[in-house]
Amino acid sequence: MRYALLVGLVMLVLTGCGTSITNPPPIGPESTGIWDKFFVYPLSWLIKESAAFLGGSYGLGILVATIFIRTLTLPLNVKQIRSSKAMQAIQPEMQKLRDKYKNDPQKAQMETMKLFQKHNVNPLAGCLPILVQMPILIAFYNAIIRTTEIREQEFLWMQLGASDPLYILPVVAALTTYLQQKMMGAQIQNNPQMQMFLYIMPIMILVISVTLPSALALYWVYGNIYMIIQTYFLYKDSRSENSSKGGTSK
Template structure:
């Protein structure tokens, strides 16, 4: 029960982060006073001059590398950001594998203390601490990226070059009302979440199934209402995550297969040993009997003589 509470807390936190991000981004759009150039951000507040300004400069610089294509500039931004938070992702993977490893112990705790939920919670937390498992580790990458989403959102409005730029069928400063990008962002979000449920079946129960349906819907709604540059960032980020998780988790299946093969092999070996033991015992049982019968036969032969 405590484990389920932990999982619910984790995914409700993710849902809360998404709702908070919607609220913050909705209030981040500039008022009637629109900044006309990126350099004007230097004279803005702390957030504009120290965060948004450098995001806008970075996007301008990346766009220059691709002849003014801001769509590719957003891709470079994704690669840089996701690479910087890779240590957090690795920590998440490590925690996920540790959670899988201690699952049998968690089941024992739930069965042993099924009538005392408080004891279940205490023993579960003790087990987490002993094995250095953090159930909330999966939230860290999303929480860390939240300021980046907000800064990118602001840099779109404060950067007229990006706001008016077209990339493929998109105008990056306006929502994509053709539904193409929102659908791509939602579909890759669902695929990413679905991929995680298969890679970590132990943790992906209950709340995760709920989030697997709700999270893509939230992404679709936001992608339909926000400037296209932001859902484009999500789409790129989802693709990065899918490829990353493939390489990070692909050894899981190999390890499971090796364990299963080893288990089957040991089982076959046990069966062979059992058969050998039975045969040996049978020979031991038969040999004395044969000797006894032969001796009796000799005695009867002597008597007949």
């Protein structure tokens, strides 16, 4: 739920930025200020240099930038997935506590916190990666709209500085968001509130991606695919470990 709210808030801010900044100042090596110099310009430079290396394709340049950023944040993402798996493992015990103290929410909360401490689980650990992604998303947006070469380039059927006229990319962004959440959130099966956000989040991404530059939606899709592949292999390793332990115990 926190993940959906945080992403939704930032995406709404970006949507607002797109309508309020009509002539944004260009970004370049001469840009000053901590934000422009150390966040926006490096992203702009990375995309342009990657595109130049890949035959002038800025869509592929965004792919390189996405892989670079996601690799840098890989340790945080691994921690998020491990936290998700730990939460999944204690779901049966959490459900028992909910049933046992259904008429005493305060007691249920206290016992749940004790359960977290017992298993060394931090329910907030999963929020850290998305908190890190927030400034990256905003910097990425600024790099797109303030770099003429990126904003005016075309990739496939899209102009990267404009929204997708065929709405294909927003749909793909929504579908990959759903799949990523589904893979990482197997523990939400017993939590109706979280199940609701499993569907709300992709819809939110779909609606907002319709209005954002295609380059930003493309970054979101690339990032989702990266996370889907990463999650698959991490959970695959976990299942292999559990299977080997099961086989050994027999």
